[in-house]
Amino acid sequence: MVKKWWHRSVVYQIYPRSFYDSNGDGIGDLQGIIEKLDYLSELGIDVIWLSPVFKSPNDDNGYDISDYEDIMEEFGTLKDMEFLLKEAKKRNIKILMDLVANHTSDEHKWFIESRKSKNNAYRDFYIWRDAVDGKEPNDLGSAFSGSAWEWDKTTEQYYLHLFSKKQPDLNWENPKVREEVWSFMNFWIDKGIGGFRLDVIELIGKVPDRGITGNGPRLHEYIREMNENTFGEKELLTVGECWGATPEIAKMYSNPQRNELSMVFQFEHIGLDQIPGKEKWDLRPLSLMNLKKVFCKWQTCFQNDGWNSLFWNNHDLPRIVSRWGNDGEYRIESAKMLATLLHGLKGTPYIYQGEELGMTNVRFADISQYKDIETLNMYKERLEKGYKQKGIMEAIYAKGRDNARTPMQWNNGKNGGFTTGTPWIGINPNYKLINAENQIKDPDSVYHYYKKLIKLRKENEVIVYGDFELLLPEDNQIFAYTRTLGDSKIVVLCNFYSNEAEYHLPKEYETIEELLISNYKNIVKNRLRPYEAYMYRLP
Ligand code: NOJ
Numbered sequence: 001m002v003k004k005w006w007h008r009s010v011v012y013q014i015y016p017r018s019f020y021d022s023n024g025d026g027i028g029d030l031q032g033i034i035e036k037l038d039y040l041s042e043l044g045i046d047v048i049w050l051s052p053v054f055k056s057p058n059d060d061n062g063y064d065i066s067d068y069e070d071i072m073e074e075f076g077t078l079k080d081m082e083f084l085l086k087e088a089k090k091r092n093i094k095i096l097m098d099l100v101a102n103h104t105s106d107e108h109k110w111f112i113e114s115r116k117s118k119n120n121a122y123r124d125f126y127i128w129r130d131a132v133d134g135k136e137p138n139d140l141g142s143a144f145s146g147s148a149w150e151w152d153k154t155t156e157q158y159y160l161h162l163f164s165k166k167q168p169d170l171n172w173e174n175p176k177v178r179e180e181v182w183s184f185m186n187f188w189i190d191k192g193i194g195g196f197r198l199d200v201i202e203l204i205g206k207v208p209d210r211g212i213t214g215n216g217p218r219l220h221e222y223i224r225e226m227n228e229n230t231f232g233e234k235e236l237l238t239v240g241e242c243w244g245a246t247p248e249i250a251k252m253y254s255n256p257q258r259n260e261l262s263m264v265f266q267f268e269h270i271g272l273d274q275i276p277g278k279e280k281w282d283l284r285p286l287s288l289m290n291l292k293k294v295f296c297k298w299q300t301c302f303q304n305d306g307w308n309s310l311f312w313n314n315h316d317l318p319r320i321v322s323r324w325g326n327d328g329e330y331r332i333e334s335a336k337m338l339a340t341l342l343h344g345l346k347g348t349p350y351i352y353q354g355e356e357l358g359m360t361n362v363r364f365a366d367i368s369q370y371k372d373i374e375t376l377n378m379y380k381e382r383l384e385k386g387y388k389q390k391g392i393m394e395a396i397y398a399k400g401r402d403n404a405r406t407p408m409q410w411n412n413g414k415n416g417g418f419t420t421g422t423p424w425i426g427i428n429p430n431y432k433l434i435n436a437e438n439q440i441k442d443p444d445s446v447y448h449y450y451k452k453l454i455k456l457r458k459e460n461e462v463i464v465y466g467d468f469e470l471l472l473p474e475d476n477q478i479f480a481y482t483r484t485l486g487d488s489k490i491v492v493l494c495n496f497y498s499n500e501a502e503y504h505l506p507k508e509y510e511t512i513e514e515l516l517i518s519n520y521k522n523i524v525k526n527r528l529r530p531y532e533a534y535m536y537r538l539p
Contacts, residue, residue, distance in 0.1 A: 001304040001465070006195075006237040006262055008464045009046040010454050011096070011350045015315045016053055016075055017061060018407045019353055021419035028407070028418070030076035030084050039436065041091040043356060043447070044454035047237060048088065049096040049197050051315055053081065057107050059166035060144075060373055061405075062098075063199065064105035068184035085192050094194025096237060101181045102203045103167040110180075111168050118155050125177050126168045127160035127208055140208060145377040148208075160208050162200075164373055172204045172222055182229040189230060195237035198261070202242045214244040220252055223260045232259060237348075239309055240264040247301035254306040263307040263348060269294045270317060273399075281378060281395040286324060288496045289476055299346055299468035299481075308347030312338060313355050318403040322361035330498055330531045331358055331434075336449045336519035337494050337533035341479055343453040344492040344535055346468055351450065353408050357439055358446035361403040362428045367393070371425050372401045411437035452517055456535075460516075462488040471509070477501040478528060482509070489538040490516065495528035502527050513539040 020032030030053065040048065052062035055070045062072060071081050088095055104111055113122035129137040129149070137158060140148040142165075149158040150165040160169045170177050185196065201223070205216025223240075231238060238261040240253055245266040253261045272290050275282045298308055312320035321327050325334030335358030343349050364370060367379055375396055382392050397403075402425060409431040410417030416431035428434075439445035457463045466483030471491070478501050479494045491509055495501045504526060515523065518534035 002256060004262070004307075005235065006047070006348055007307065008457065009237070009348055010044065010457065011047040011049050011237075011348060012040055012043070012045040013049045013051065013314060013350055013352045015051045015353060015405060017051075017424060018405050018418070020408060020410065021421065021423075024419060024421040025074065026419050026421040026424050027074045029074065030071070030080040034080075034084050034087050037087055037091055037093065041093065043451055044458070045093065045351065047094045047096060047194055049239075049350065050098060052098045052100055054100075057105055057166065059105070059164050061371075063100050064103070064107075064164070064167045065100050066105040066107040067109075069187050082191065089192070094237070096195045096197050096239070097188050097193050098199060099185065099196040100199040101170065102200045103161065103163060103169045106166045106168055114168075115152055115154055115159070118157070124174050125171055127171050128155070128157045129160070129208075130157055138209070138211060140211060140213070144374050145381045162203060162206075162213060164377075169203075169206070169208075172206075173218070178222065178225060182226065185226070185230040189234060189236070193236070195231065195239070195262070198238065198240040200243075201240040201261075202244055215249065220258075220260065223253065224258070227259045227261075236262075238262045239348075243267050247297065247306075251302065251306040254302075257305070263309045265309050265311065265314075265350075266298065268298070273323060279378075280399055281382075281392075283395070283398060288479065291324070291496075292470065292473070292479055295345070295479075296468075296470050308345070309350060310342050310345050310347040311350040311352070312342055313352035313404060314350070315352070315404050316401050317352075318399055319359055319361045320355065321358050322403070323398075324496070326498055326531065327360040331360065332444075332446055333519050333531035335446045337496070337531045339446075339450055339453055340492060340517065340519065340533040340535060341494045343450075343457065344463065344481070344483065344490070346464075346466065346483070349457070352404065354404075356447050356450040357409060357434055357436060359406075359409060359434060360428065360430060361397060362406050362426070363397045364402075364426060367396075369426050370396065370400065370402050372405065375400045375402060409435040411435050449517070449519065456516055460488070460490070461485055462490055466490070471505060472503055475501070475503060478503055480505075490535055491538060492533070492535045493528060494533040495531055498530040500527060500529055509538065511539055512536045 016028050019028040020036050021028050022031035053071055053075050054065045055067035056062045056065050056072050071078050110122045110125045113120050114126045136147050136149040142148045144164050148162050151158055161167050202214045205219030206213045207216050240261050242264040245264050250264050254263045274280050275284045320338050321335045325338050379392055406428045407418035407423050412432045412435055415423050416427045439447035462483050462485040466485035469482045471480035472478055477497050481492050483490050514537040516535045520532050
């Protein structure tokens, strides 16, 4: 496999609105990120994925962009962004911009033009259709509840929006749209960014009239065209958000021979807590056996023809310690265990802000404290459909996107040190206990554990390129595996539950040459305590 710098990198995702507020307006900003670069550098990460910072009316917190070449006022200016790039570079940190190009904001100048008249030069930048029998052209739904079609009185046609009605979908079949996208991508590449995270990229090849949204027929043609016209020769990290990716599809994107992307985010492990065919809010009990199956599949499917991303969290997902871990008695142990499992695997790991502290989900008492459009729309829709309010709130506590969006917990002072003003969304009340300042001081903290895992990857080629093999396949409490590269072999053992687990490994795995990391002070032979995890090198 041709080696790439991003094979050995660790990425840290920043959700700027909730990271650090430097000017007291209650909203995180670019200067705030600059102030925290030393924190990130100390943690050891190589790359920052910045959730969108472009001009936006914030219907979906920046995922609705009204100008791709300017910065959202609350976050700062283009100068601040240039300064951030410069300061990050000083610390050898690259920055990925979040490219939201499936749709724009309805306040983008292209859409303002497009909706003016049927013969406007920008009309064909978006997807407009006549009514059918006085109704929507078909039953495509928006990810944020209701129909994906919105009636526009001015020209008496519907436009398509797979997300909110303030996020009209771009018409990628129009070559002029593609040229515009290449142009603003190059604008940012010229500023020295390290790459892109490509928002819902699998949707750009949609054929709405045939009900096709993800993985449309021209999707990969567009991505290759993008590669050729923008980052192709530049050694940038590009990661596509692909909810519908199977290993075969992921190879199409990430096989280096195909000149598309570096890697994709696939979500098969994330979907395991959801009833198949239902909405994300309809929970199903977790099964470790299924998790093992999914990870094994993704760890073994690529030879030299693809690359994995590794993640538990992002700004759309609940906190992992509250899903697969235990955010009560065993919060620290389980946060470390989940980190061990992931950071021992093959692929590029992504850490979402606060994950390195073991931050948890939040339970706001009242729906008025929630800000996320998806959550608020679902709440309204389900109430109207007759669901019980209590059940809806439980679903939000488990899966709502605001779980990830409460402010970063920096210290135990006012607002967790996030802002001196009034935070745009409430702080998780557990900030007094869980915060960066405490954890930096405590060598046994989740923070120091992450720091160590990042360092281990840097120092051990076997963690980067070693082959994966599952151990104890039938054990329904322990997730264990090996990684092997030449003569070097490591073993990872993780207990996913709060009861002890006994295990027996074949003889050749018994001798510990070097204990690389563990979340208990000592280790006990053939036994894992609640959420215990460790990684060791074999002789
Ligand atoms: C995926 C993003 O991660 C999410 O936050 C956003 O709402 C949708 N795409 C729409 O852009």
